[in-house]
Amino acid sequence: MKERDLIAAIQDRTVVAANPSLLYGIGDDCAVTRKDGIDVLLYSIDTLVESVHFDPAFHPPELLGKKAVSVNVSDIAAMGGDPQFLLFSLGLPTGFDEQWVLRLSDGVAEACNQYDCTLIGGDTVASPGGINMSLCVIGEMVADQVLYRHGAREGDIVYVSGPIGRAAAGLELFKHDQGGRDRFADLYQAHLDPHARVDLGKRLAASGIVHAMMDLSDGLATDLAHLCTQSNLGAVVYQDQLPDDPLLTEAAELLRRDSLPWMISGGEDYELLFTVAPRATKKLQEVVAKTGDLLYPVGTMTTEKGVTLIQNDAHQQQRETPIAFCGFDHFSKR
C-alpha cells in the first residue's frame, strides 16, 4: 500500500464530524479553521524519522533542528500564511547525547526566530528505535487570501519559485561520501538547511492572482499530480523550461547520474508550486520585482488528466512521458 492509498483509507474511516469552525480538513498542506471574523488559522503536522528523513552522521544537529522547523513552516507558506506557533515533540533513544540534543534545540530556536514563530509546547519521549521529531505548526492569515491545491484553471501557467532537485543531489552526494566539497556547498545546504518560502507565499496570496498553490516536498511529479487531481485538471511540464542548474549537472556527472530525476522526483525542494493565468504575468512580475525572487514557468494546466513531461530529443522530436506521482513515496521506494 502506498502512502497516498493508506492516507485515503485512513481518511475514509475517520469521518469528519461537522464543526462550523472548520473551513478545510484533510487533503491540503494545512487544515484551515475560522479564527474570528477576518482571519483563519492554519495547522500542519510533520514527523521526521532518523535514517528515513535524516542521517545524524552528516546532518549537524543545529541544522537538523532548523530543518525540522522549516519543513513544517513550509506547509504554512504553501497556503500563503504567516507562521505563529510551534509545538515540538522529540523522541530519543536511551543513552542519547545531551550535547547533541541541546544543539538541536539551538537550531529549533534559531528557526523559530527566523520565521518569527513561537515555540509554545513540546514533549520528550523515549524512542528506542531512533530519534524522531514531530512538529505541529499553527499559522494565521486573512480568510479570503488562502491558497489551496484546488483552484487551478485550464491554461494556467505552472510556476516553481526556485531551483529544484538540489536537496536530492546534496543528499546523494552525502550518501556517496562526496560531502565536504566546497563547490557543492549550495547542494549540501539545500538538503541540510532548506528555507521555507514564507515571505513569497504571503506576497503571492495577497496578490490575488494565484489560483492554486502548494509547496514542493515530494518532488514536482508527485506534488503537481496532487495539485492537478485536486483541481480536476492535468498538466504538462516542459523539460527545457526547468530551472537551468549547472551545479546540478556537475554533481550528476560526478556521480554518473542523470540530473533530471532529481528535478522531477527528488523531493525536499520546499519551493512553492503555483499556477497563474497567462494574462496575469505582468502583475506576477511586479509581485517579485523588488525581492529578486526568480520564478520559473515550467508548464501549463490542461484539461487532459495526468502530468506529462515534454522533452525534445536530439532531433527536436517531442517525447511525452507520464510522470504523475513518480516521486518520493515512503512505502514503495525507500
Next chain:
Amino acid sequence: MKERDLIAAIQDRTVVAANPSLLYGIGDDCAVTRKDGIDVLLYSIDTLVESVHFDPAFHPPELLGKKAVSVNVSDIAAMGGDPQFLLFSLGLPTGFDEQWVLRLSDGVAEACNQYDCTLIGGDTVASPGGINMSLCVIGEMVADQVLYRHGAREGDIVYVSGPIGRAAAGLELFKHDQGGRDRFADLYQAHLDPHARVDLGKRLAASGIVHAMMDLSDGLATDLAHLCTQSNLGAVVYQDQLPDDPLLTEAAELLRRDSLPWMISGGEDYELLFTVAPRATKKLQEVVAKTGDLLYPVGTMTTEKGVTLIQNDAHQQQRETPIAFCGFDHFSKR
C-alpha cells in the same frame, strides 16, 4: 538527564519571542493563545512510541487508536477546555500490517466522535524502529475560565477525580501474563482504553471554585509535584484518603506486589488533579451532584515545599515520606 531537566534545558534555549496572541506557552498541559475577544485556543502535542507507551502484543489496535486520542484530549480536559480538532501523524515500519493500521484508524475515528473532535490533518511516515504516533489536539474555551497548574492556595484541598493506579496495575498484569481474567477487566480497561475527563473538566472550569488543575498522566507523586512547584507551594497526601480499591489490592496480592506504588507513581490515570478551598466544598459537591462523579480529597496544599505522603502505621504512628517526582520518568526509570 531526566525528562524534566531536558525539557528545562530545551526551554532555556528556545527563548519565547513576544507574540501578543500568546497567553501561556511551555509549562502546563496546554499552551493557551487568544482566539477572539471571548475565547482562547488550547494546544497540546503527544507522542506514543511502540514498546515504550504501548505493546501491540496485547493492545488491540482499535483501543490503541482510541487511547492515543484520549491521552492527547486529556490535556485539554486538564485546563477545563473543549477539544475541537486533532492532527495525527503515524510512523510505520516497513511491511506493516494494513488491517492493523485500518483498525487503529477506526479507533482514532471512534474517539474523535466520542469527544466531538474533528480529525483535520495528518501525516504518515516510514519508521523502521517501530510504530509511533504523534497527535496534536486543539481545544477551545472561555478565556477567563482556563485552569492552570499554578494558582493553588495554601490550605486548598487536593482532589483526584477517580480511582488511581488502575492503569499501572492493568499493565503489570499484562506484563506478567495475567491478562484475560474477567475479574480484572476494569484494570485492563484502565490501561487499554482510558477516558479523558472532558465533561468534568469543563464543569470544574465553569464553576469558578477551582484554583489549579492538571491531568494525572505521570502519577500522583510527579503530577502533584508539578502543580506544587508552579503554585510555589507544597502538599501533603494522606494514604488513608486515597481511593479505596479492592480490585487493585487483589491484583497486588496476585502479583505479590504492594498496590501503593501504583497509586502514587503508576501513571496513566488520566483523572483530573485539582485544588479547591475548603470553604467551597459544598459548591464542589453541587458541581458533581447530578453526574455521579466521585471526587476524592487526597491531601492539602501547604506552605512547606515538596510532596509528603502521610501514612499511619499499625500502631497509629504517622510516618512522613517525601514523594515529589517519584513517578514515571522516561529516561531514568524505563
